[in-house]
Amino acid sequence: MGVLKYALKRIKLFNNERFDKHIDIIAKNTGKSKTYIKLNWIWNLIIYGVGYTDYFRGDYINLKHKEKLTFVTSKSFYKILRKLNDKEYEKYLSNKLLFNEMFKDYIKRDYIDIRNTSMEEFERFVEGKSVVFAKVVDGFGGHGVSKININPNLDIQNKYNELMQNEQFLVEDAIIQSDEVNEINPNVVNSFRVVTLYHDEKADVIANALRVNQDANNVIGCTNDLYFSLSEDGIIDSNVIDDYGNIYEEHPLTHKKFKEVKIKGVKEAFEMCKEAALKLPQVRYIGWDVGFTNNGPCIIEGNEYPGYGIIQFYKLKNSRTGHKKQIMDVIGKI
Secondary structure: OOHHHHHHHHHHHOOHHHHHHHHHHHHHHHOOOHHHHHHHHHHHHHHHOOOHHHHHHHOHHHOOHHHHOOOOOOOHHHHHHHHHEOHHHOHHHHOHHHHHHHOHHHHOOOEEEHHHOOHHHHHHHHOOOOEEEEEOOOOOOOOOEEEEEOOOOOOHHHHHHHHHHOOOOEEEEOOOEOHHHHOOOOOOOOOEEEEEEEEOOEEEEEEEEEEEOOOOOOOOOOOOOEEEOEOOOOEEOOOOEEOOOOEOOEOOOOOOEHHHOEOOOHHHHHHHHHHHHOOOOOEOEEEEEEEEEOOEEEEEEEEOOOOOOHHHOHHHHOOOOOHHHHHHHHHOOO
16 A cells, blocks of 8 residues: 555544544644644654554654654554564464463463353352453453452343353453552553563563553543553553653542552563463564462463554653664564
8 A cells, every 4th residue: 555545544544533632732732733733744644654643642743753763653563563473373362262271371360161151150150259250252452341240139041141142252250459559540450561572482571551540440441541661670660641641640549649659570470471472472572461469460361463552652751762663672673
């Protein structure tokens, strides 16, 4: 696809409300007119293949040419994926049941496939539990996930039929979140994204970001979340930002001060993800979602499309260098 044709396609796809909000923020920060900013984005779209969200997060209006070349864009991302990941093996990440079977040593929780389970076996699985989660096999971003509270009033037969009808075939134990993360937001398992890159028979962690719900929603990824990266010792080593680049000193719901945060098990999570990556070398570039428990970290799921937007958001670390540079530091020019 030619760059002009690609640019026209991207312009047709954008979300007007979100786009306008980004333009408003850039105009406020730079003092430039909205017309100038829109034309500047279109120019960057044609030259660099950058979508409006990437344009905003990368602060493209202030970047130099050499700096722009270090960023992943909505166009270059899929070229990178096709070079690094064998599509035939991506099913072991996209299919949650295949994933759980391959990485059962790292998920550290029990699960069942209700397609292969009778209603009586489903009842025995949930017996003695207070909460389980049901998921569609190929869901992403928190979609197709239901929290099921197990209590004497629960109609097991109806719930079983409902899950079958909704194709929520995976039912698994709840992850009991660690005390340290509960202090930030106890209403959801806040997921820690760890990005690994396999090269020369070893895996490296090249980026990370903990995503935290702002509100009491019990599914992650469905709100304007907060994001920050962590050092090996569990200390926040970046700004805490939301999707629009606002910086937070404390959590808006619990008022936990971010400078006081220290999360156990971060180094262990890095090592666990690197070890897991070695089991699927055909998919070299993976985004792992990790949960923290009082017994250590566990893997929630793996993503064949790791997502680059937040980790190269310039507001995260006030950086003018993008995620593409992190990839090239490991494998060379791409």
